[in-house]
Amino acid sequence: MTELSAVARRAVEAAAGAGAGDAEAYVSREGGRQVRVHGGEVESLTAATQSGVGIRAWSGHRVGYAYGTDLSDAGVAAIAARAAEAAAVADEDEFAAPPQPAEIEAVPGLGDPSIAEWETARVAELALTVERTALESDPRLVGVETAVYADSDEQVAIASSTGVAGFYEASSAYAYLSALAEGEGARETGLGFGLARGPRGLDPEAIGAEGAQRALAMIGAGKPASRSCPVVLDETVAASFAGLIGGALSAKAVQRGRSPFAGRLEEEVASGAFALHDDGREPDGPASAPFDAEGVPRRRTALIEGGRLRTYLFDTYTANREGVSSTGSASRQGYRSLPSVSTSNLMVGPGELSLEGLLAQAGEGVYVTDVAGLHSGVNPVTGVFSVGASGRIIRGGQLAEPVREFTIAGDLVAMLGAVSAAGAEPRWVPFGGSVSTPPLLIAEMAISGS
Amino acid sequence: MSGLIDQALAERVLARALANGGRFAEVFAERRQGQTLAIDERRIESVQAGAEEGAGVRVVDGATTYFAHVDGLDPAELERAAGEAAGALRAERTEPRPLQARDAVSLPIERRPEDVPAKRKAELLRELDERARGRGGEIAQLNASYAEARREVAVANSDGLFTGDDRTRVRIGVQAVARRDGTVETGAETLGAHRGFELLEDDPGQIAEQAARKALTLLDAVPAPSGSMPVVVGGGFGGVLFHEMTGHGLEADHIQKGASVYVGKLGERVAEPLLNAYDDGRLPGEWGSDAIDDEGQPTQKTKVIEDGRLTSYLYDRLTAERDGVASTGNGRRESFRHLPIPRMTNTYIAPGDATPEAMIADLDRGFYAVSFGGGQVDPATGDFVFGVSEGYLIENGEVTSPCRGATLIGNCLEALAAIDAVGDDFFMKTGICGKGGQKVPVGTGQGHVRVRAMTVGGTER
Numbered sequence: 001m002t003e004l005s006a007v008a009r010r011a012v013e014a015a016a017g018a019g020a021g022d023a024e025a026y027v028s029r030e031g032g033r034q035v036r037v038h039g040g041e042v043e044s045l046t047a048a049t050q051s052g053v054g055i056r057a058w059s060g061h062r063v064g065y066a067y068g069t070d071l072s073d074a075g076v077a078a079i080a081a082r083a084a085e086a087a088a089v090a091d092e093d094e095f096a097a098p099p100q101p102a103e104i105e106a107v108p109g110l111g112d113p114s115i116a117e118w119e120t121a122r123v124a125e126l127a128l129t130v131e132r133t134a135l136e137s138d139p140r141l142v143g144v145e146t147a148v149y150a151d152s153d154e155q156v157a158i159a160s161s162t163g164v165a166g167f168y169e170a171s172s173a174y175a176y177l178s179a180l181a182e183g184e185g186a187r188e189t190g191l192g193f194g195l196a197r198g199p200r201g202l203d204p205e206a207i208g209a210e211g212a213q214r215a216l217a218m219i220g221a222g223k224p225a226s227r228s229c230p231v232v233l234d235e236t237v238a239a240s241f242a243g244l245i246g247g248a249l250s251a252k253a254v255q256r257g258r259s260p261f262a263g264r265l266e267e268e269v270a271s272g273a274f275a276l277h278d279d280g281r282e283p284d285g286p287a288s289a290p291f292d293a294e295g296v297p298r299r300r301t302a303l304i305e306g307g308r309l310r311t312y313l314f315d316t317y318t319a320n321r322e323g324v325s326s327t328g329s330a331s332r333q334g335y336r337s338l339p340s341v342s343t344s345n346l347m348v349g350p351g352e353l354s355l356e357g358l359l360a361q362a363g364e365g366v367y368v369t370d371v372a373g374l375h376s377g378v379n380p381v382t383g384v385f386s387v388g389a390s391g392r393i394i395r396g397g398q399l400a401e402p403v404r405e406f407t408i409a410g411d412l413v414a415m416l417g418a419v420s421a422a423g424a425e426p427r428w429v430p431f432g433g434s435v436s437t438p439p440l441l442i443a444e445m446a447i448s449g450s
Numbered sequence: 451m452s453g454l455i456d457q458a459l460a461e462r463v464l465a466r467a468l469a470n471g472g473r474f475a476e477v478f479a480e481r482r483q484g485q486t487l488a489i490d491e492r493r494i495e496s497v498q499a500g501a502e503e504g505a506g507v508r509v510v511d512g513a514t515t516y517f518a519h520v521d522g523l524d525p526a527e528l529e530r531a532a533g534e535a536a537g538a539l540r541a542e543r544t545e546p547r548p549l550q551a552r553d554a555v556s557l558p559i560e561r562r563p564e565d566v567p568a569k570r571k572a573e574l575l576r577e578l579d580e581r582a583r584g585r586g587g588e589i590a591q592l593n594a595s596y597a598e599a600r601r602e603v604a605v606a607n608s609d610g611l612f613t614g615d616d617r618t619r620v621r622i623g624v625q626a627v628a629r630r631d632g633t634v635e636t637g638a639e640t641l642g643a644h645r646g647f648e649l650l651e652d653d654p655g656q657i658a659e660q661a662a663r664k665a666l667t668l669l670d671a672v673p674a675p676s677g678s679m680p681v682v683v684g685g686g687f688g689g690v691l692f693h694e695m696t697g698h699g700l701e702a703d704h705i706q707k708g709a710s711v712y713v714g715k716l717g718e719r720v721a722e723p724l725l726n727a728y729d730d731g732r733l734p735g736e737w738g739s740d741a742i743d744d745e746g747q748p749t750q751k752t753k754v755i756e757d758g759r760l761t762s763y764l765y766d767r768l769t770a771e772r773d774g775v776a777s778t779g780n781g782r783r784e785s786f787r788h789l790p791i792p793r794m795t796n797t798y799i800a801p802g803d804a805t806p807e808a809m810i811a812d813l814d815r816g817f818y819a820v821s822f823g824g825g826q827v828d829p830a831t832g833d834f835v836f837g838v839s840e841g842y843l844i845e846n847g848e849v850t851s852p853c854r855g856a857t858l859i860g861n862c863l864e865a866l867a868a869i870d871a872v873g874d875d876f877f878m879k880t881g882i883c884g885k886g887g888q889k890v891p892v893g894t895g896q897g898h899v900r901v902r903a904m905t906v907g908g909t910e911r
Contacts, residue, residue, distance in 0.1 A: 068500060078501075090496075143709075373825065377837035386907050
C-alpha cells in the first residue's frame with residue numbers, strides 16, 4: 001500500500017471513530033514547478049509541494065465535509081471530527097449515500113518521466129525559446145507580456161468505509177505566452193499554448209509562433225458592422241462553448257432546474273453535424289484518470305449523437321436520485337472541495353472539412369478567434385449569452401481583415417442546432433475544462449459591432 | 451503573528467534563503483480556516499470546514515525571483531523550502547538584517563464567526579430562502595451560500611521587517627430562479643465584508659429579496675438592444691466598470707511590460723475633470739481592505755485619478771523598486787502558495803454631484819445597466835467586456851423595459867474619456883478578482899455614472 005493510501009485508510013477509520021456512519025477520504029500530493037520568463041531572462045522560478053486530505057462523512061443521509069493539510073495522526077483525526085460535525089448540520093437527503101466499490105482498471109501512460117529528467121535549467125530554456133521564437137518572428141512583434149512553462153506530478157489516493165480503494169499518479173506540463181504586436185497605432189495580444197504530460201511533449205517554437213501569429217493577425221483591427229451571418233469558431237472558442245454545454249449537461253444542474261437541457265433527454269438538441277462525448281480514459285486527455293473524484297471508474301459517455309441528447313453526466317448522488325448508474329463524472333478542485341458533477345475530457349466529434357473548407361462554406365461571415373467575458377456574459381440556467389469577441393472577417397470564403405470590439409450573442413441550444421459543419425482536425429484546449437474540439441461552422445449568429 | 455512563526459525561526463529561514471546570494475528574501479507564513487454551507491431546494495447541504503497552514507519563501511536576485519512553498523509550518527520544512535528557493539543561486543552569501551517586530555493593527559472583528567454555532571448559519575440560510583420565496587410563486591428555485599474565512603498571516607523579510615495581520619471575511623450570496631410558462635430568469639445578490647458575523651445581524655434577508663426581485667423583473671424582459679448608445683451605469687458593483695476599464699491597466703506589472711494602454715499617461719488627462727478615483731485598502735470593514743498587504747506594507751489610500759488626470763499607478767514591492775518609488779501597498783497574493791503581484795484593494799470613483807434621475811432624464815434613447823455579473827479586460831489592448839445582470843432601456847428620459855442578455859463592450863481609454871456625469875449616490879460592493887491564476891477579494895464602488903457612448907451587444911437590431 002502506498003503512503004497516501006495508508007493516510008486515506010487512517011482518515012476513514014478516524015471518521016468512524018468520530019461517529020460517522022460512513023466515510024470517504026481523498027488524499028493528494030502534488031509537486032510542481034513553474035518558470036516565468038520576460039525579456040530573455042527568468043522572471044520567477046517556483047518550486048511547489050502540496051498535500052492534503054478531504055474527508056466526507058455520512059451520518060444517516062446527512063453529509064459533511066472537512067479538509068486540511070495536516071496529515072499527522074492527530075491532524076487527520078481533527079479533520080475527521082470536523083467532517084462528522086459538519087454532517088450534523090446538513091439536512092437529511094434520502095439520495096445521499098457513499099459510492100459502492102467497482103473494479104478499477106489502470107489508464108496507461110498518465111505519467112511522463114521527462115518531468116523528472118528535465119532539470120530546471122532545461123525547462124527554463126524551453127520557456128525562453130517560446131518567448132524568443134515569438135520575438136524573432138516579425139519586427140512588429142514588440143514584446144511578450146509573459147511566457148510560462150509549468151509542470152506538476154500528482155498522486156491521488158481514495159478510500160472509503162464501503163470498500164472503495166484506489167490510487168493513481170499523473171503528470172502534466174504546459175507552456176503558453178501572451179505576445180504583443182504593434183501597428184497602426186494600437187497594441188494587440190496573441191495567445192499561444194501547448195499541453196502535454198511532460199516537457200518533451202511540448203513544441204516551444206510552435207507555441208511561440210502561434211502567439212506571434214495571433215497577435216500579428218489582429219493589427220489594424222476595426223469594428224465590424226452589426227449583422228447576422230455565418231460564424232466559424234476556432235478551436236479555442238469552440239472549446240469554451242463546448243465547456244458551457246458540458247456544464248449544462250451535468251445532472252445536478254438538470255435536476256435542480258438550472259439547465260437549458262432539463263427535460264430534453266432523447267430530444268433533438270443539435271444539428272447532426274455536432275457530436276459530443278465525455279471520455280475520462282482517453283489516452284491523450286489531460287483530465288484522464290482510472291477513477292473519478294469519488295472512486296467510481298472513469299468511462300466514455302456519449303452525450304449528443306445524431307443531434308439527440310443521449311444522457312446527462314452523473315455522479316453517485318445524482319445517479320441515486322435518478323435511479324441510474326454514475327457515469328464516473330464526479331470531479332473536485334483538489335482535496336479542498338466536495339466532489340461535484342463535471343466533465344472530464346469533453347470531446348467534440350470531428351467532421352470532414354479543413355479550416356479552409358469551413359471558411360469556403362461560410363462564404364461571407366466572421367471567423368472568431370477569441371471570446372471574453374464568458375463568466376459574466378453567459379446565463380448557464382437559460383443558455384442565453386452575449387460575449388465579447390475578436391477575429392477576422394470571412395469574405396468570398398477566405399480570411400480578410402481583422403475585427404475586434406464586437407459581441408456574438410444567442411442561446412446555447414439554438415447555436416448547437418445551427419452547427420452546419422465541424423472541422424476535421426481536433427485540438428486539445430485547456431479552456432472550458434479539458435476539451436478536444438475542431439473548429440465549428442455556425443450557420444448564423446448575431447454580431448453586434450458598429 | 452508569533453503564533454505562526456517565531457522570530458528566531460524567521461531569521462534562520464531568511465539566512466538560509468540568502469545563503470547562495472540574493473538582494474532580498476522574504477518568508478510569508480499563513481494559517482487559513484474557513485467554513486461554508488449552502489441551501490438548495492430548501493435543504494442545507496455542502497457543509498464544509500477547512501484548515502490549512504503553510505509558508506512561501508522567496509529570494510530576489512537581479513530580475514529573477516526564486517520561490518518555494520510548502521504545506522505546514524514545520525521548522526525543518528520551512529528551512530528546506532528556503533534552501534529550495536535558493537537552490538538555483540550561485541553567488542556569495544548575503545546577510546539579512548535583524549528582524550524588528552512591528553505590530554499591525556488588524557481590522558476589528560466584533561463577533562468571531564467561528565464562535566457562532568453552525569446551526570445558526572443554517573438558520574440564516576433558511577431565512578434567506580423564505581424571504582426570497584416570499585416574493586411570490588414564480589420563484590421556482592433558490593440557492594444561497596454562506597462563507598467565512600480567516601487568514602492569519604506573518605511576513606518577515608531581509609530588510610528587518612517582521613509583521614502580521616489577522617483577517618476575517620464573511621460573505622453570503624443568493625441566486626434566485628424565476629419561472630413563468632416557458633420563460634426562466636435568474637437574479638443574484640451578495641453581501642460581504644472584512645468583518646465578523648456582526649455583518650449579518652442587520653437584516654441580511656433583504657439581499658434574498660433583491661435577488662428574487664431581479665429574477666422576477668427579468669420575466670418581463672425584452673431582448674437587449676445592440677449598437678452604440680449612451681449608457682447609465684448603476685452605483686456599487688457598477689464600479690466594476692472602473693475596476694476593469696482602468697484599475698487593471700494601472701497595475702504596475704502591466705505598465706512595466708508595456709502591456710497597458712495607460713503606459714506613459716501619468717500626469718495626462720484621461721477623463722473629464724469631474725472624475726476622481728481611488729484605490730483604498732484602508733476603508734473600515736470593506737471587503738478589499740487589510741491592515742497590511744501580503745508583503746507587510748501598510749495599506750493606503752492612493753489617488754489614481756484627480757480631476758481627470760492620471761496621478762498614480764498601483765505598486766507592489768518589486769515594481770516600485772524598478773520605478774524608484776514607494777510601494778502603494780498593493781502587493782497581494784491569494785495564499786502562501788502564490789507570489790505577490792500588484793492588485794487592487796477597494797477601487798472606486800468618488801461621488802460627484804449629479805443625480806441618477808437627472809442623468810437618465812437627459813437621454814432620448816439609452817441603456818441603463820443597473821448591475822453586472824462581472825467583467826473582463828485585456829489591459830494591453832484596452833478591450834473590455836461586461837455582462838449586464840440587470841439592465842433596462844431608457845426611452846424619452848425614462849427607464850422602460852427590462853432587457854435580457856446584454857453585454858457592454860468597448861475600449862478603456864475611449865470609454866473612460868466618455869464618462870460625462872458622476873452621481874452622488876455612492877456605495878461599495880464586493881467582488882472576487884482573478885489575475886494570473888490568483889483570486890483575491892476586491893471592493894468596487896461608485897455612484898451612478900453616465901458614459902456618453904458605449905456598444906451594447908444584444909440580439910435586437
